[in-house]
Amino acid sequence: xxxxxxxxxxxxxxxxxxxxxxxxxxxxxxxxxxxxxxxxxxxxxxxxxxxxxxxxxxxxxxxxxxxxxxxxxxxxxxxxxxxxxxxxxxxxxxxxxxxxxxxxxxxxxxxxx
Amino acid sequence: xxxxxxxxxxxxxxxxxxxxxxxxxxxxxxxxxxxxxxxxxxxxxxxxxxxxxxxxxxxxxxxxxxxxxxxxxxxxxxxxxxxxxxxxxxxxxxxxxxxxxxxxxxxxxxxxxx
Numbered sequence: 001x002x003x004x005x006x007x008x009x010x011x012x013x014x015x016x017x018x019x020x021x022x023x024x025x026x027x028x029x030x031x032x033x034x035x036x037x038x039x040x041x042x043x044x045x046x047x048x049x050x051x052x053x054x055x056x057x058x059x060x061x062x063x064x065x066x067x068x069x070x071x072x073x074x075x076x077x078x079x080x081x082x083x084x085x086x087x088x089x090x091x092x093x094x095x096x097x098x099x100x101x102x103x104x105x106x107x108x109x110x111x112x113x
Numbered sequence: 114x115x116x117x118x119x120x121x122x123x124x125x126x127x128x129x130x131x132x133x134x135x136x137x138x139x140x141x142x143x144x145x146x147x148x149x150x151x152x153x154x155x156x157x158x159x160x161x162x163x164x165x166x167x168x169x170x171x172x173x174x175x176x177x178x179x180x181x182x183x184x185x186x187x188x189x190x191x192x193x194x195x196x197x198x199x200x201x202x203x204x205x206x207x208x209x210x211x212x213x214x215x216x217x218x219x220x221x222x223x224x225x226x227x
Contacts, residue, residue: 043217056214101147104156
């Protein structure tokens with residue numbers, strides 16, 4: 001157990017729908033990062049939050065959004081889902097210092113049918 | 114922009130063989146470098162890291178040295194085990210991000226046969 005908790009582990013939904021993925025960071029970590037892992041694109045950085053504020057944005061689609069709550073858990077919202085959004089979505093957390101590396105959760109596997 | 118290039122897999126080795134997985138990078142400034150490992154059905158785990166030139170990261174028998182002159186961070190292990198079968202990712206910290214977003218290579222799948 002890495003200390004980063006992601007729910008649900010698996011999600012199957014239809015095109016056009018909206019889903020919410022949840023992440024609880026490791027105790028004491030203030031930064032949360034979201035990544036998408038697909039076979040063709042590899043691991044793509046989506047977005048980062050630090051202590052409730054958005055800090056960096058990567059290749060995140062406009063249909064996707066995220067937020068980090070006062071208790072530091074984070075949610076990634078995916079809307080108007082397309083088949084191509086099927087992927088593993090990972091959350092990671094870290095302390096302030098970027099050089100220490102991340103702790104990853106076990107991921108949410110999203111299948112859009 | 115910054116990028117990481119890993120040798121393409123899959124790599125298949127016999128138990129106790131020597132492992133090298135090549136990783137080169139392109140970056141402005143002085144990034145930190147990482148190796149992550151992903152076992153089947155699991156998230157990524159930090160394997161080792163190096164934060165400046167000539168640093169050697171090591172963990173569980175794996176080693177990698179930060180070579181600025183060749184912009185490389187090759188992963189090595191002297192004697193692999195079946196339990197080392199996994200996907201290995203090389204990564205660097207994105208200096209543009211305020212907290213260090215990681216840029217990953219595409220991963221190299223390692224299979225170790227008994």
